[in-house]
Amino acid sequence: xxxxxxxxxxxxxxxxxxxxxxxxxxxxxxxxxxxxxxxxxxxxxxxxxxxxxxxxxxxxxxxxxxxxxxxxxxxxxxxxxxxxxxxxxxxxxxxxxxxxxxxxxxxxxxxxxxxxxxxxxxxxxxxxxxxxxxxxxxxxxxxxxxxxxxxxxxxxxxxxxxxxxxxxxxxxxxxxxxxxxxxxxxxxxxxxxxxxxxxxxxxxxxxxxxxxxxxxxxxxxxxxxxxxxxxxxxxxxxxxxxxxxxxxxxxxxxxxxxxxxxxxxxxxxxxxxxxxxxxxxxx
Numbered sequence: 001x002x003x004x005x006x007x008x009x010x011x012x013x014x015x016x017x018x019x020x021x022x023x024x025x026x027x028x029x030x031x032x033x034x035x036x037x038x039x040x041x042x043x044x045x046x047x048x049x050x051x052x053x054x055x056x057x058x059x060x061x062x063x064x065x066x067x068x069x070x071x072x073x074x075x076x077x078x079x080x081x082x083x084x085x086x087x088x089x090x091x092x093x094x095x096x097x098x099x100x101x102x103x104x105x106x107x108x109x110x111x112x113x114x115x116x117x118x119x120x121x122x123x124x125x126x127x128x129x130x131x132x133x134x135x136x137x138x139x140x141x142x143x144x145x146x147x148x149x150x151x152x153x154x155x156x157x158x159x160x161x162x163x164x165x166x167x168x169x170x171x172x173x174x175x176x177x178x179x180x181x182x183x184x185x186x187x188x189x190x191x192x193x194x195x196x197x198x199x200x201x202x203x204x205x206x207x208x209x210x211x212x213x214x215x216x217x218x219x220x221x222x223x224x225x226x227x228x229x230x231x232x233x234x235x236x237x238x239x240x241x242x243x244x245x246x247x248x249x250x251x252x253x254x255x256x257x258x259x260x261x262x263x264x265x266x267x268x269x270x271x272x273x274x275x276x277x278x279x280x281x282x283x
Contacts, residue, residue: 023047027078033205110178117161195243
């Protein structure tokens, strides 16, 4: 490579770096889905992106580097309340990391996306100490529980759970730029929206990204994507398909249009969870 060519490369790279804007992504694993959808836009031609997992920052008690915060042109983030101190994004918190941004830095916030109401009963996390879901039937013994389950007579309280999920989601997004609760509520029976309670499908990620793009005045084209394009993992049960099985109970209650019959291992999966639930409640 000639000396002149080397000089041209250095100058070109410096100009490229100068005109690339800086974007910070701060949130949980759901950022990966949004980042994947942004790949289908012109976003990465304008922005150099750095991603930070908020849960890792909290665990290590580290902060996003000050230089990155102070020089960011755009921050896309999921809110953290004032209880998280210097990791908080609450503007009324004087320690909030948002106070470190320059005046012309753009921000777009989106809520944590969660729905635990469409899976009958399951463990909340890998500790296996808490469960989402319950049964409203009066149970005398585990044999009776099994018979009720087999004959589709377990009342999992789906109506109350879905209303509570929607209510909490609406409350969490009152101060975010992106609103997703009503989209989930109105499309729940039409499209597959969740793999697990905290892992939405690509359908949800596309809607969130569409709203982000609207805020940034960027076009997002129609996209055909696999339901788990980013390969989000099931961190609780470590299932190979990375999702909880769809149960006939949920199909019958919510009228899912995208599936005709329950997943092949749904009975075994939820029967085991019911056994654990019974032991916790009745033992």
